[in-house]
Amino acid sequence: MTEPIGVAEADTLIARHMPPFGIERVGLDQAAGRILRQTVLAEHDHPPFDRVMMDGIAVRWRETPARAYATAGVQLAGMARQTLAGEDACIEVTTGAMLPAGCDCVIPVEQVEREGEAYRLVNGYQPARGQFIHVRGSDCPAGATLLASGMLIGAPEMALLAANGVATVAVGAIPSIAIVSTGDELVAVDEPLGEGQIRRSNDVAMAASLRRHGFDRVVREHVVDDEARIGDTLARLLATHEVLILSGGVSMGQRDHVPAALEAQGVRRVFHRIAQKPGKPMWFGVGSQGQAVFAVPGNPVSALVCAIRYVRPALLAALGMTPAPAEMVCLDAAVDTHSMLTSFVPVHVHTDAQGMLRAHPVPARTSGDFASLPRTHGVVQLAPGLGPALAGTVAKLYRW
């Protein structure tokens, strides 16, 4: 039996062995929440023309305003550009319209009074040259880089894709994922519960944590603790999925068939066991076609911690996502840590009145205890040490 590796080494080994998932093109309506895999340049100057910023009149500016400006046309948003007749004339304009040629000043409707076929400025109003004009190209020039490959596509990114004519978008292709719960004791959510049995929940929870980040090509299966059945299931799923996530059967017991069954199916072990609690028995390997195979312990807290700490970040990186810096939190109470293993402790987080992100430990009593998890937002990672981590300790947060 090999020694457990450290959490940082596990990260490195997983990153080194993840397959790339490729790039696909989707319609703009399907792009939100995906990882951008192209550069997006400004299709044209932004704004594409000198743009009127207020409803009112457009004029040619003069040191001493005209007594009245004769109405010489209307320039609405969307219209081709008008031309101003002369410096005693004006053109009525609306927000978003092109600035008419010959104009260099927009006077808001609140500052003018209609006088027959002309507009007078209200008493004493003195416009500035160039006012209320959003100058062509002032936000960004045509060809400027607006979006870089690796960004998560949220609402602002969707606005820029739409505004720059990107009707189909290159994004990271979502891999097909199979999540397999192993264990004779497991029954489905809608089946009767017999003596010694519990309901399957790890596959459901891990699928939810992945789906929240866009991984929606997920199937869930169950297989009993039988070497032949596990082998058959693995062979079938390795042929049809790019990622396998197994829970249970990964420890050292006589019914822990998963590591041997994986290796029998040609999945090469990269590591087995991480020096951490919970989740020490975690196994990771690579299939003969490059499939990524994660096997996590069957305890609910262990399984979910391994899924959010290793599996989800590895999948997002393999989509091409630029890594985000870790979220750092400040413990607001002391919590026990393990002297030899990295500890993951569930926490409730909130920002205090100073803007400090504070984490309150809600330690599970056992790695099977998940009744208290719904009051938490994720786990903090605490290094091995002598004695507890004290209040004020700063740690990395991994959200559920």
Add this chain to the structure above:
Amino acid sequence: MTEPIGVAEADTLIARHMPPFGIERVGLDQAAGRILRQTVLAEHDHPPFDRVMMDGIAVRWRETPARAYATAGVQLAGMARQTLAGEDACIEVTTGAMLPAGCDCVIPVEQVEREGEAYRLVNGYQPARGQFIHVRGSDCPAGATLLASGMLIGAPEMALLAANGVATVAVGAIPSIAIVSTGDELVAVDEPLGEGQIRRSNDVAMAASLRRHGFDRVVREHVVDDEARIGDTLARLLATHEVLILSGGVSMGQRDHVPAALEAQGVRRVFHRIAQKPGKPMWFGVGSQGQAVFAVPGNPVSALVCAIRYVRPALLAALGMTPAPAEMVCLDAAVDTHSMLTSFVPVHVHTDAQGMLRAHPVPARTSGDFASLPRTHGVVQLAPGLGPALAGTVAKLYRW
């Protein structure tokens, strides 16, 4: 024209007029990301039986351990409960199995050596009574409240729903939402761009910001600045949707037909104009069947700020979500604010090495400038004041 109202008053008025969206029942696989609308009680004790926590042997504890424990059976996870024959016997057990009757101690496989049909403890190993037993009901007793109505269903909540036999889940019903962009100058993402035209992007961005929070029943439409066409579109959409979100045409100009068109369709105005920048012209009203109608300005930054600051929180509250406390951030640089209006300023946020959530202002030069938004995470809300908000100011964050 009425005076603009304050942001807090806008929140109150919207909350008072939002229709309830009702409750629907969905299969467990559809429940992630939804708002729970039922209480979930523990279906049984957790764990439901005294549960073995290590692979090894189960024995009856004695002050002086037996020289050897005769193997008298196997208790695997999922099996009905065995009974121990006597205090010199043991039963082989696996993690997750029921503790056999008559046993009160589990000795891990690493601490025993096989000796024919018996197990000997390794030299000097002294087990404790009760060790490695996860006692029935120790996580929570049957009937205990595990999940409360109003929670967002994430991965831990999914685990508990699954583990407690909740195969169909009562959740807030997602309303049908129509987003309508108004403006003659707007063309679709895949259409040629003519003189004076820009592409529709507000509807795309607002739909993305809603979809990220589970609002996936969204249609997007475009209508030109024509009173009759706007009226027809509104009449049709009010008959088929619970929520309307319009962008553009809501200011005071001669082409701003939206408020009048809404009132002509029986949508009662609750307020028009909020003392804020951007987004001052925002309009909110209620249709004759209780439909919630939001009309936001057409500038991209204004539209998105109104959507995340008012529309999305109002929709989540109407789903029955328990309000979460605001995220507070600490400005890391000074930023100009308006003397009379609440300011919303785009910010990039990160946690520093102390766990402080720091916000770096990335102010838009105009409410039409959205090229810089992709480097930001949301906006901070800054009260009106004399002079800029200084570095160190703590403010509420609203994420995109």
